[in-house]
Amino acid sequence: MPSLKEFRNRITSVKSTQKITKAMQMVAAAKLKRAQSAAEAARPYANRMASVIANLSSNVKGDGAPLLLRGTGKDDVHLVVVLTSERGLCGGFNTQIVRRARETISELLAAGKTVKILTAGKKGRDQLRRVYGSLLVEHIDLSTFKTIDSTAAALVATRVVEMFEAGQFDVGTLIYSRFKSVISQIPTVQQLIPAVPPAGAAAPDLKGAVYTYEPSEADILETLLPRYISGQVLSALLENQAGFYGAQMSAMDSATRNAGDLIKKLTLRYNRQRQANITKELIEIISGAEAL
Amino acid sequence: MSEKLAFALVSPERELFHGEVDQVVVPGTDGEFGVLPRHAPLMSTIRPGALRIVNDGAERRIFVNGGFADVTPDGLTVLAEDAVDLADVDAASLEQELKDAREDVDAARDDAHRSIAQAKLTRLEALRAAVR
Numbered sequence: 001m002p003s004l005k006e007f008r009n010r011i012t013s014v015k016s017t018q019k020i021t022k023a024m025q026m027v028a029a030a031k032l033k034r035a036q037s038a039a040e041a042a043r044p045y046a047n048r049m050a051s052v053i054a055n056l057s058s059n060v061k062g063d064g065a066p067l068l069l070r071g072t073g074k075d076d077v078h079l080v081v082v083l084t085s086e087r088g089l090c091g092g093f094n095t096q097i098v099r100r101a102r103e104t105i106s107e108l109l110a111a112g113k114t115v116k117i118l119t120a121g122k123k124g125r126d127q128l129r130r131v132y133g134s135l136l137v138e139h140i141d142l143s144t145f146k147t148i149d150s151t152a153a154a155l156v157a158t159r160v161v162e163m164f165e166a167g168q169f170d171v172g173t174l175i176y177s178r179f180k181s182v183i184s185q186i187p188t189v190q191q192l193i194p195a196v197p198p199a200g201a202a203a204p205d206l207k208g209a210v211y212t213y214e215p216s217e218a219d220i221l222e223t224l225l226p227r228y229i230s231g232q233v234l235s236a237l238l239e240n241q242a243g244f245y246g247a248q249m250s251a252m253d254s255a256t257r258n259a260g261d262l263i264k265k266l267t268l269r270y271n272r273q274r275q276a277n278i279t280k281e282l283i284e285i286i287s288g289a290e291a292l
Numbered sequence: 293m294s295e296k297l298a299f300a301l302v303s304p305e306r307e308l309f310h311g312e313v314d315q316v317v318v319p320g321t322d323g324e325f326g327v328l329p330r331h332a333p334l335m336s337t338i339r340p341g342a343l344r345i346v347n348d349g350a351e352r353r354i355f356v357n358g359g360f361a362d363v364t365p366d367g368l369t370v371l372a373e374d375a376v377d378l379a380d381v382d383a384a385s386l387e388q389e390l391k392d393a394r395e396d397v398d399a400a401r402d403d404a405h406r407s408i409a410q411a412k413l414t415r416l417e418a419l420r421a422a423v424r
Contacts, residue, residue, distance in 0.1 A: 041306035048302055048369050052335070052362050150304040150374065151408060159404075214322050214336035223337055224360060227373070234304055 004277065007270040011263060018259035024089065025252035032182070032245035038148070039179065039238040046235050053195070053228055055211075056221050066218070068161070068225040071194030072170045077114045079137075079169035080105060081160060081192065083176040083236055084124030085244040086143045091251035093177065093185060093244055094123040100187035101175045105132060116169055120156050121240075137168075148241050153234030160233075161226050164193050176236040177243040183250050185243035192232060195225055295329040298367025299345065301354065303375045308354070309345065316368055317344040318361045327361075327368050334363040340418035342378060343370065353378040355422045357415050374415070381423055390416045 002010075057069060082101045084094045101117075101124070108115050117132060119125040120140040129136060140159060145152040160172055172193035177185040213220055296312035317326045319341030325334075338359045345352045359372035393413040400406035 038305070042304055044300070044307040045302040045304050045371060048300070048362075048371055052360065052369075052371065055362075056335070151411075153304070155404065155408065210333065212332060212334045214320055214334065220335060220337055220360070227359075227371075231304055 002273075004270065004273060007266060007273060011266050011270065014259055014262050014266065018256055018263065021252045021255040021259060025249055025256060028245045028249040028252060032242060032249055035238065035242040035245050036179070039235070039242050042235055042238055046231055049224075049228055049231050053224065056217065056224065066222050066225055068164065068193060068229070069195050069221065072167070074170045075113070077116065077169040077171075078108050079116045079118060079160065079163065079172045079193075080108075081118045081120070081156070081172065081174045081233075082124045082128065083156075083174070083233075083240050084119070084121030084127075085240065086122050088123060089251065090244055090248040093247035093251075094121075094127065096185065097175060097177050097187050098124055098127040100189065101128065102131060104173065104175065104189055105135070118160065118163075120237075138163075142237075148234075148237045150230070150234055153237055154230050156237075157226065157230035157233045160192065161229060169193075174232065174236055176240045179239045179242040179246060182246040185247060190232070190236070192229055195228055297327060297329040297331075299327075299370075300367070301343070301356075301370045301372060301375060303359075303372045305374075308372075308375050308377075313345050313347040315346040316370075317346070318368075318370065319343060319356070320361065327363055331363050331368070333365065334361070336361050338370070338372070340415065340422075342422040343372075343375075353422075355381070355419050357418060376419065378423060381419065383423060386416065386420055386423065390420065 057065070080101060082097065084097050088094070105115050105117070115132075115135050116137045117128060117135045118138045118140065119128060119136065120142050122141075122143065125136070125139045138159065140156050142148075142152050142155070163169060164172060171191070174190045174192045176188060176190075178188040180186055296314065297316065299309065299311065299313050299316050300307065301309040315326055315328050317324055318336070319339055320336040321339050322336070324341075325336070327334075338356055338361055340357045341355070342353045343356045345354065355376045355378050356370065356372040357374050359370060362369045362371070390413070393409065393416050396409040397406060397413055400409050
């Protein structure tokens with residue numbers, strides 16, 4: 001049986017751990033709120049962009065369409081962009097995304113495709129490196145960004161578009177976690193390149209009038225598509241961010257609860273031990289007195 | 293001036309303006325153009341510059357840094373890369389930011405960071421031009 005002092009030390013140490021997890025939970029809760037409103041604030045842009053794309057792509061068809069829209073016509077080399085968080089302590093958040101990514105990759109490999117992986121977020125890279133180290137082509141470090149904004153998204157998107165234009169892959173897929181609620185984030189796979197006009201975004205009714213384009217339709221589409229892709233990456237990053245804080249919050253919540261349980265158990269054992277010690281001492285005194 | 297134009301200005305991070313106005317002057321790539329109610333459908337790219345919103349005789353100037361303007365029978369939508377209300381811009385702090393941005397460009401450790409810093413600097417320079 002450990003001594004009373006050892007028990008006291010254990011209890012103090014668990015208590016301070018509990019304080020830390022409690023604080024982290026509250027910080028995550030506050031940041032979650034901000035991340036959620038950022039994700040919501042980004043929605044009007046994404047929606048408008050989607051309808052503009054739908055409108056334009058219905059007008060520009062065939063060979064005149066930019067490569068980003070119609071693809072290379074091949075389906076051989078796939079680029080998988082995996083977005084994860086930079087930091088841990090968030091339960092199974094990253095593992096979930098990586099598992100989804102692994103499934104996608106092994107499916108593609110089984111179908112005889114060449115797969116290249118690009119990661120943004122340290123945790124995803126670390127986990128994927130172990131299994132698919134040879135397929136990892138690039139990692140984009142987003143740890144310098146305090147908050148996720150369009151610059152961070154542009155960093156990822158520009159690199160992806162550059163690689164596409166250099167002919168390094170045919171189909172680009174984005175894997176991230178969609179924020180459903182604090183306790184539920186859904187790993188999602190989304191096709192990035194060739195850009196798919198979103199379903200449900202209808203071209204506006206022009207009431208018989210004809211669109212004027214300044215400069216030309218093709219020029220507009222050319223500049224618009226990279227931004228569309230960047231916008232998709234941004235909303236994925238924001239969803240991820242919100243999901244990360246949600247996961248961290250619930251992970252820290254259960255850690256705090258576990259610490260509480262542990263403290264209760266330890267205190268019980270500590271008190272038992274203390275009582276046993278007192279009883280033992282009493283017995284010693286009494287039997288000593290009786291012997292006289 | 294009974295009829296109004298529905299106008300929305302959105303940037304990737306947030307919606308900056310949403311409402312009914314009399315007229316919007318957009319800095320298009322091929323030149324500035326004014327949009328009044330019942331404007332014909334038009335889609336144009338935007339160059340960095342000041343966008344002017346005219347409503348009830350009052351004018352509000354907003355700096356937009358690239359993007360798109362989309363005029364439909366339903367109104368005008370401007371998708372800006374980023375946008376700043378020029379009334380919020382303080383000339384002194386802008387100069388400071390410009391100076392910081394120049395230092396960032398010089399101090400960038402690799403090409404990726406340099407291009408980000410450079411883009412920021414270009415944006416600030418365009419913003420200063422719009423303030424004047």
